[in-house]
Amino acid sequence: MPNRASEPVFQLIKSLTQSEKRHFRLFTNRQGSTEGLKFLQLFDALDAQEHYTEERVLTQVPALKRAQLANLKANLYKQLLASLRIYHAGQNPDIQLHEQLDYARVLYNKGFYQQSLRMLAKVKLAAQQAEMPHVALLAIDFEKIIESQYITRSLQGRAESLAAEATATAAHLSQQHALSNASLRLYGLYLQAGHARNQADHEQFTQYFQAHMPAQLARNSGFWEKLYFYQAHVWYHTINQDFRACYRYAQKWVDLFEQVPHLKDSQTMLYIKGLHNLLAALFNLLYYSKFMEVLRVLEDFAANQTRRATPNTEMLLFQYIWTNRINACFLEARFTEGVEIIPELLEQLGQYKSQLDLHRTLVFYYKIACLYFGSGQYKQAIKYLNRIIDHKDLSLREDLQCFARILNLVAHYEAGQDAELEYQIRSVYHFLGKMNDQQPMQIEVFKFLRRAGHSAPGQLHDEFIHLKAKLEEIAARPFDRRPFLYFDIISWLESKISGRSVQEVMQQKFLTMK
Numbered sequence: 001m002p003n004r005a006s007e008p009v010f011q012l013i014k015s016l017t018q019s020e021k022r023h024f025r026l027f028t029n030r031q032g033s034t035e036g037l038k039f040l041q042l043f044d045a046l047d048a049q050e051h052y053t054e055e056r057v058l059t060q061v062p063a064l065k066r067a068q069l070a071n072l073k074a075n076l077y078k079q080l081l082a083s084l085r086i087y088h089a090g091q092n093p094d095i096q097l098h099e100q101l102d103y104a105r106v107l108y109n110k111g112f113y114q115q116s117l118r119m120l121a122k123v124k125l126a127a128q129q130a131e132m133p134h135v136a137l138l139a140i141d142f143e144k145i146i147e148s149q150y151i152t153r154s155l156q157g158r159a160e161s162l163a164a165e166a167t168a169t170a171a172h173l174s175q176q177h178a179l180s181n182a183s184l185r186l187y188g189l190y191l192q193a194g195h196a197r198n199q200a201d202h203e204q205f206t207q208y209f210q211a212h213m214p215a216q217l218a219r220n221s222g223f224w225e226k227l228y229f230y231q232a233h234v235w236y237h238t239i240n241q242d243f244r245a246c247y248r249y250a251q252k253w254v255d256l257f258e259q260v261p262h263l264k265d266s267q268t269m270l271y272i273k274g275l276h277n278l279l280a281a282l283f284n285l286l287y288y289s290k291f292m293e294v295l296r297v298l299e300d301f302a303a304n305q306t307r308r309a310t311p312n313t314e315m316l317l318f319q320y321i322w323t324n325r326i327n328a329c330f331l332e333a334r335f336t337e338g339v340e341i342i343p344e345l346l347e348q349l350g351q352y353k354s355q356l357d358l359h360r361t362l363v364f365y366y367k368i369a370c371l372y373f374g375s376g377q378y379k380q381a382i383k384y385l386n387r388i389i390d391h392k393d394l395s396l397r398e399d400l401q402c403f404a405r406i407l408n409l410v411a412h413y414e415a416g417q418d419a420e421l422e423y424q425i426r427s428v429y430h431f432l433g434k435m436n437d438q439q440p441m442q443i444e445v446f447k448f449l450r451r452a453g454h455s456a457p458g459q460l461h462d463e464f465i466h467l468k469a470k471l472e473e474i475a476a477r478p479f480d481r482r483p484f485l486y487f488d489i490i491s492w493l494e495s496k497i498s499g500r501s502v503q504e505v506m507q508q509k510f511l512t513m514k
Contacts, residue, residue: 009077010052011354013043015311016080020087021047027083036474038063039076060103088310093266097123101138113146120146131223131263133176135170143156158347172222179228182212188237191359194400195482197439202479209236223263226242226256227270241482247281254278264301268313272298276320283327284485286513295324313353318348326367335374342368362388363401370487373407374502378415382408403486404429406442409449410492427451440474443501461497469495 016024028039045060046052058064064072089095090436100123107116120139127135144162175232196202209232217229232247257264264271275298282291301307302317322345329338349356349364369384388404405428412424425446448467471490474480484490490508495502 007052009073009080010046010049012077012080013046021086023087024080028079038072039079042072042076049093063234067476077480091310093126094132096131097127097130101135101142104142108146110141117143117146123188130266131260133169133172133222133224137166137173140166140169140268140371165180169268171226172364174217175221176224176228178490179225179232182209182236183228183232185212186232190235190239195238195480195485197482198479202240205236205239223256223260227253230256237282240486241478243281243284247278247285247287250274250278250281265307268403269305269316272301272316272320275301276324279324279327282322283331288331288510288513292328295328298324299405315352319356319360322348323367326371329371331510333374333503333510335371335503337375338371342371358391362391365488366400366404369404369407372453374506375409376501376503378411381411382415400486401431403483405472406445406483407487409445410487410489413449441471441489444470444474445489464493464496468497
């Protein structure tokens with residue numbers, strides 16, 4: 001039986017707001033045909049269901065035959081998209097511009113060349129102001145078609161002017177695509193591998209970066225070229241754990257929108273993603289005051305309901321705001337308070353489950369596990385770590401898979417689950433062996449946990465001191481400090497040595513940092 005996930009039209013209907021549904025009814029009735037009534041009957045039947053069931057649809061709408069259903073669903077889907085296109089046109093400049101291009105085509109087909117050219121001139125100007133060179137190039141190409149068939153004599157040197165415009169715009173687009181390709185590939189490398197594990201990783205990423213990125217931007221670079229240039233640098237420096245450089249380019253990314261503030265509304269996703277990456281760099285630098293300042297900017301931006309016009313924007317704001325609220329709890333070592341927000345987070349996570357990609361979901365589970373670990377609720381931490389570990393696709397965030405297992409070992413130790421600890425150690429050794437990702441920090445933790453299982457209580461204190469000294473030495477090395485970004489094991493060791501909770505140790509560090 002088809003399910004909700006395999007029925008795009010059902011998913012689309014369930015995502016509609018009441019206002020969008022009213023608009024669709026008006027849009028469909030405007031067709032004035034019997035087919036339109038069938039659309040509404042099918043629409044109403046699907047809208048009334050919580051989960052898609054084909055048999056219920058046929059029962060609710062007896063006039064529909066099973067053989068007709070597939071075609072009718074396809075047509076309903078098409079009509080829904082057409083209705084939504086009109087409904088959201090005012091919020092999307094590119095939809096409006098493409099509509100005007102269509103009008104220019106209609107005028108051209110009717111033989112009204114001058115009217116079509118005037119329409120194209122407006123489109124071209126609006127596209128340039130909206131930083132949409134791809135639309136401007138479409139308008140220019142259409143102008144060339146008209147001018148090649150109808151001599152307007154409206155401007156001397158018109159042919160040269162159009163050719164120069166087309167060449168310049170195409171050059172900008174070519175550079176824009178080259179930069180966006182490099183940025184996307186670097187982002188893909190980060191999602192797959194996380195941070196550089198060693199000098200070989202660093203050299204591989206650097207070689208790719210230098211081969212695909214210009215040393216500096218051209219003097220006449222437009223908004224998109226600058227944006228993709230800054231994005232690529234953010235991903236590159238994040239991979240190589242150069243968080244100061246990452247902060248610098250993430251700030252340039254955000255400042256670019258401050259220079260053209262109207263694009264915050266038309267390119268909302270890219271603006272808030274820039275804020276999120278700026279927050280990530282500040283978090284890794286432990287720059288608390290600036291972090292809280294930028295988090296307030298993000299929350300204030302989200303508070304304006306006119307900027308939350310689409311489900312995509314809603315989902316991204318949920319993701320970025322909640323990620324950084326949890327990160328604020330980590331910076332301030334407010335783990336117990338952080339645990340209190342988990343139920344609300346999980347509720348919203350369920351709401352966005354179909355839209356949120358797997359990578360983001362795994363990151364949320366890891367952060368939830370860290371909150372529980374920091375508050376001393378080790379069994380709950382293990383529960384969420386297992387949700388990551390049980391995921392079988394290892395092509396995504398290998399680093400997250402590794403460090404979830406490390407934290408899982410320590411959580412088992414703290415929870416007193418000694419019977420499972422030896423099995424867990426062997427399991428993690430096997431996992432990391434397959435991934436060729438055994439790092440000094442991991443090896444030392446394994447050695448400690450094996451020794452701790454056979455140590456007398458009086459010897460554990462010395463074992464903790466010995467491990468802490470080893471790990472502090474490892475953390476000072478550029479490519480070996482990566483694991484400490486995921487789990488502050490040194491603070492955990494300090495808590496065991498001093499007899500305090502992890503939360504107390506980290507809160508003391510936070511007060512000192514402030």
